[in-house]
Amino acid sequence: MTVAEPxxxxxxxxxxxxxxxxxxxxxxDMVLFKRYWKATTFSSIVQPVIYLLAxxxxxxxxxxxxxxxxxxxxxxxxxxATAVLFSSAFPGMFNTFIRWQFQRTYDALLAAPVDxxxxxTAEILWISIRSGVYGLAPLIVGFFWGLTPEPAMLLVVLxxxxxxxxxxxxxxxxxAVAKTIDNFNYVTSAVLTPMFLVAGTFFPISQLPSxxxxxxxxxxxxxxxxxxxDVSLQHFSSGDLVHVAVLLVWALVLxxxxxxxxxxxxxx
Amino acid sequence: xxxSAPPAAxxxxxxxxxxxxxxxxxxxxxxxxxxxxxGLLGPNGAGKSTTMRILTAQAIATEGSIxxxxxxxxxxxxxxxxxxxxxxxxDNLDVELTCRQILTVFARLYRVPGPDRAAAVHRALExxxxxxxxxxIVRELSGGMRRRLLVARGLIHRPRLVxxxxxxxxxDPQVRQELWTLIDALRADGVTLLMSTxxxxxxxxxxxxxxxxxxxxxxAQGTPAELVLDHAGREVVEVYGPPAQLAELEADAERxxxxxxxxxxxxxxxxxxQLDGNAPDGVRRPANLEDAFVALTGQExx
Numbered sequence: 076m077t078v079a080e081p082x083x084x085x086x087x088x089x090x091x092x093x094x095x096x097x098x099x100x101x102x103x104d105m106v107l108f109k110r111y112w113k114a115t116t117f118s119s120i121v122q123p124v125i126y127l128l129a130x131x132x133x134x135x136x137x138x139x140x141x142x143x144x145x146x147x148x149x150x151x152x153x154x155x156a157t158a159v160l161f162s163s164a165f166p167g168m169f170n171t172f173i174r175w176q177f178q179r180t181y182d183a184l185l186a187a188p189v190d191x192x193x194x195x196t197a198e199i200l201w202i203s204i205r206s207g208v209y210g211l212a213p214l215i216v217g218f219f220w221g222l223t224p225e226p227a228m229l230l231v232v233l234x235x236x237x238x239x240x241x242x243x244x245x246x247x248x249x250x251a252v253a254k255t256i257d258n259f260n261y262v263t264s265a266v267l268t269p270m271f272l273v274a275g276t277f278f279p280i281s282q283l284p285s286x287x288x289x290x291x292x293x294x295x296x297x298x299x300x301x302x303x304x305d306v307s308l309q310h311f312s313s314g315d316l317v318h319v320a321v322l323l324v325w326a327l328v329l330x331x332x333x334x335x336x337x338x339x340x341x342x343x
Numbered sequence: 344x345x346x347s348a349p350p351a352a353x354x355x356x357x358x359x360x361x362x363x364x365x366x367x368x369x370x371x372x373x374x375x376x377x378x379x380x381x382g383l384l385g386p387n388g389a390g391k392s393t394t395m396r397i398l399t400a401q402a403i404a405t406e407g408s409i410x411x412x413x414x415x416x417x418x419x420x421x422x423x424x425x426x427x428x429x430x431x432x433x434d435n436l437d438v439e440l441t442c443r444q445i446l447t448v449f450a451r452l453y454r455v456p457g458p459d460r461a462a463a464v465h466r467a468l469e470x471x472x473x474x475x476x477x478x479x480i481v482r483e484l485s486g487g488m489r490r491r492l493l494v495a496r497g498l499i500h501r502p503r504l505v506x507x508x509x510x511x512x513x514x515d516p517q518v519r520q521e522l523w524t525l526i527d528a529l530r531a532d533g534v535t536l537l538m539s540t541x542x543x544x545x546x547x548x549x550x551x552x553x554x555x556x557x558x559x560x561x562x563a564q565g566t567p568a569e570l571v572l573d574h575a576g577r578e579v580v581e582v583y584g585p586p587a588q589l590a591e592l593e594a595d596a597e598r599x600x601x602x603x604x605x606x607x608x609x610x611x612x613x614x615x616x617q618l619d620g621n622a623p624d625g626v627r628r629p630a631n632l633e634d635a636f637v638a639l640t641g642q643e644x645x
Contacts, residue, residue: 095451095454096452098451099448099449099451099452100452102447102448102451103437103440103448106440106444106447106448107437107439107440110439178435178437178438179431179433179435180435180437182401182431182433182435183431183435183436183496184452185399185401186399186401186424186429186431187424187429187449187452187453188421188422188424188425188452188453188454189452190421341401342400342401342402342403343360343362343393343396343401343402343403
């Protein structure tokens, strides 16, 4: 057995956010994903089916159009944001808390040449790539309801990625602040549920009283919904640039907050 | 700047770590020379685990200077972590992954180049005697196998220095033996080992040098034999008897200034060879590290 290797050579200078460290952490996520991709894919298909059945057929028989859009188109594109939200905020919260507090995975990873910033960024990156891809599921389901496939819909992956990056970061931040896993209930019911309803997913926010409408404008999910809808239904306007800007700022700010807060909790 | 040949693998100078009111590490000075197995022996709460976490920069010292393999911590901790391996006290393996998957992930994290990764994993599996279990999910491994996998994970990149934090805590005697064999082989190979333990026997068997830690600082250091001789003498007399008789003997020993301690159902009088025929009747045995440890810390441990 040979273990020690005399080496006086100094390793290359190690910087911040090294691709090798990010890839290492994400390779772990990928291996895990191979074990549970079926369940994830199943729920990402079934959820939009249920929404389309409930709202599309239910409301759809009463409402035929919202603005320029057919109601089915409206809901199918709106549900993309829901899919992105669920596939990013919840993994951000639960995976972080479980891996950090219960499985102590983060303790193991941080003993290796990986910094908190790299660890958290890799986890968020992985979640947001997944959200971006799974964000397409509602559109694919929508095709069976008469939604027309458009090449521009591939941009939805990118929109889902950026939105998911922000929501995954939000989830990590919640996990870093929460004392117990039960505290997530406050966030789920008081923050995420209203966000998901008041985002123009199932009904336009123009129907809301002006106070709520103003709040909705600060909801990143609203900007995700609007952008996905405009891209998928070929209805671009200059307002879309505002949506893009809001989503980018949202992702960037929440990412830095998540790294900052978890650094404080993980390093004594 | 890193000197071309670092004088010691680990060098701590006056390191303090406070958690609010609590001082876990209190002006600790510690030098671990290259190529030895250094045992950090102390009761629970002595500050051993905090010291280990400081060495991986998972805890940042409040004061003091720390150098690991020539790197200054915490500034250059990432480079230090690259060169050392860590075997944690608590099992933090991914229970849903196989041995091979875990080792491959860590080979990546330790920047083992792609073409060498499979060989590194194979070698680590061999060291831990887990080749036959390479594709078994961790959840299905026995406690001993999981421990060996933890060691293999810390060795994936052939580190020059390995930190072992209570490597055999909570293991049954047979598994502990297996692990000792593994650790001994590492030392024979020239790897520098820093091992924290609260098992006297573990320190006695494996460590070339033992430092006794208590209340956040080192109170004695030497080879196990030196520590025994310096703090417990050559021989110990153990006197068994009813509690009243033992209490009387303790009072007597106190009066005569003999070093003594309770040892389960007996009273042990240390440095029995210096008692010039005044020694009480009892069982004579060679002094051991446990006697020295209790004499030093006043605390009984395993």
